[in-house]
Amino acid sequence: MKNLKKKQVLIFIGRIIMVITGAFITAYGLESVLIPNRVSDGGVTGISIVGSATFGIPLGLLIALLNIPFIWLGYRQIGIKFAALSVAGILSLAYFTAIMHHLPAIIEGDSLLITVVGGVIIGVGMGIALRNGGALDGIDMFAVLLSRKLPFGTSDLILFLNTFVFLLVSTVFGFQGAILSAIAYFIASKVIHLIEEGLSGSKAFVIVTIHPEIIIEAVREELGRTCTYNTITGGYSKMELTQITCVINRLEEQKMKEVVGRIDPQAFLTVYDVSDVRKGSFIKQDVRQ
Template identity: 45%
Template sequence: MEIRNGQTITTFERISRVLFIILGALITAIGLEAVLIPNDIIDGGITGISILFSHMTGYSLSLFLFVLNIPFIFIGYKELGKSFAFSSVIGITALSMSTSLLHHIPSIISGDTMLVAVLGGIMIGLGIGIVLRKGGALDGTEILAILIAKKFPLSVGEVIMSINVLIFSFAMLIYGLKGALCSAIAYFIAMKVIDMVQAGFDESKNIMIISDHSRKIGDAIQAHLGRGVTYIAGEVGHTNEQVEIVICFINRLEEPELRSLIKTIDINAFVAINGIVEMHQY
């Protein structure tokens, strides 16, 4: 097959992106319809509001998921661009359709409320994380938070937290204190799983080491971990002493061995470790 200007690769990437977004929406829908909702536990954000409205009115969850997210798609288009809006339309539509099709699916688990919250949180976090990693969204809460944060002296995180405190407080009136607390636990777990999915399971780390034995540490890293290192000249601020800084990149599985290597060479070394979501070499 002839490839011109990378068009075939681009088309494949777009198809792959759409399929992953649909997969993420399906996993989220299963987490909602087969785990959380049958056990009177809700999610946060617009999804949580949709569940509450569906419970109070008797109308389908899929209807509220679609209708309540429509305004945020337009906001996302203006704030984050056409690609994000397109991906979000696919994701939200897939989620709405999936919840409708899976509405009568038997509950995967029931009875053990804590286990329900954990499993539901993991499934929803995995689904949403996949969609976010592919550039879309299943919930308009973050878009709303970005808009509010621009107009008021609040961070996006503070806005999201405030919205969810209100949602879970209202949930307490319907599902009781236990239901509201389990919903908050499920949401917290989902957020952690989302972070893990977005960062990737092969998360890289950027290591910066300041030591009087920088060359010895650098040689040990190359010999034992097989990682390349870079040396950067530096200067201590209060003494004007010249130092050599070692920079290297490792994956998180190599971190314990790296720490051990450094301690055997210079127990007084200063080590800074930063997580990297993605790393590419072009």
């Protein structure tokens, strides 16, 4: 039991370090790329940038203060660990923006390059924080809460809320600055998704077939993968069929399709992206051919 608790503590400390690392990367993207070129981020950070530029209040102070209600919201809705990791991330972001405030811009003049590089850097930083259980911006938490109360999805609400943020940005950085900010935010959101989903590109295959034993054996021999299966009944035909589930990496996807197509051309096949694979029998075995 003591070893288990010690391991959990070490894992939590490792996550805090990664969240702080994500905050450092995000702050660098803001202070060395976006802000010197009058381009903002979305969410609470974007509001903080506008407030700092308008009233001369330190950006780090605004980031810390404006995120307090959302940290409380995250604590109530998700839990104390998420709140603790988010506090570490947001306070680190506030601190790093303060010490990096006078960094020279690494890119100037080229609007496209500014939005791409800035969006990628911020996306990497925020993605690392989210992947390790923390958040650097409270607007996502607010959108999750609203989605439970309103008939809209979380992503729709995030887009809706950020529309007002970028309208606010336009009052300080102008219309062009608001457009560039929206583009940078869009790029950052895609990078965040990539970081959260991981680079392994695992795929889950669900195969409905009348030849389960042959397919399972072929997958084991030719791909070195194991499968699970269960018996199902067709909703229209009432025929008894077998549903096979197998998780592979993306490099094996085409070979998997070839194996299924060769054995049962009439098999019903669906493929899903898998963001994370842990434990179980995902370890690949040597193939026989």
